[in-house]
Amino acid sequence: MTGWTLPVPMARALAQAEQSAAAGEVPIGAVVTCRGEVVAEAHNEPRATHDPTAHAEILAIRRAAEALGSERLTDCELWVTLEPCAMCAGAIVHARIAKLYYAASDPKGGAVEHGARVFEQDQCLHKPEVYSGMGEARAAELLREFFRERR
């Protein structure tokens, strides 16, 4: 039997999440691809940078926009290890990300299929295509380990 191999961008997002945990930050990683190429990657770093907005998705989106020289990431895809919160879902809308892939869902803080359900609001100007579940077991395991060690 051969295990299914994760797409490269999600594997890299999980590797970013592992780096995040090693750095003492909540283990969440994100990657932005544009036409099949990785253009930015990031992990959470609000503690190290004293920046409450420094979630993996925000950093990856900012780095991708800088790399591409555009505030619109119309041809881009975002790969993230956890369901985005309201802040990050809002940033995905503003950046016009075409497709969002996230691993684990997050009933406590997610705002895609939970809570604020940002993309489902009538006022939402841009709805990305959303695919969830790829790599979710590993993404959730990283978070459980991180919080278990800190309890």
Add this chain to the structure above:
Amino acid sequence: MTGWTLPVPMARALAQAEQSAAAGEVPIGAVVTCRGEVVAEAHNEPRATHDPTAHAEILAIRRAAEALGSERLTDCELWVTLEPCAMCAGAIVHARIAKLYYAASDPKGGAVEHGARVFEQDQCLHKPEVYSGMGEARAAELLREFFRERR
């Protein structure tokens, strides 16, 4: 008759919004105060910086957190000329802003009293006190002028 004088932080947020319009950015300004002192101010600048997350509130929160050396702005107040969107409301939660003052409400993009209503979600970990309406006529006029000239 003497007109009511706006509190200084909101007057400065409106001045930031005017600077925003002069720079060709959507006229929205924000100020963060901590125990009565202004610690950060900003206006929208996604166009100039190619950063889709560069809303006035996000920039003001990031600058305040940097100035105070903390990702938590527990003793701080945010003053902004327009009702925050989902991204900015989420950032307000993460930063633990104590009080939010906004001038004009925004049925099209606001996520405090409209749309995603971020602070009203059961999962919301921190709800700031919210006060709206102060300076709203001037804040709304700046936005109308800006979009009228660009139509």
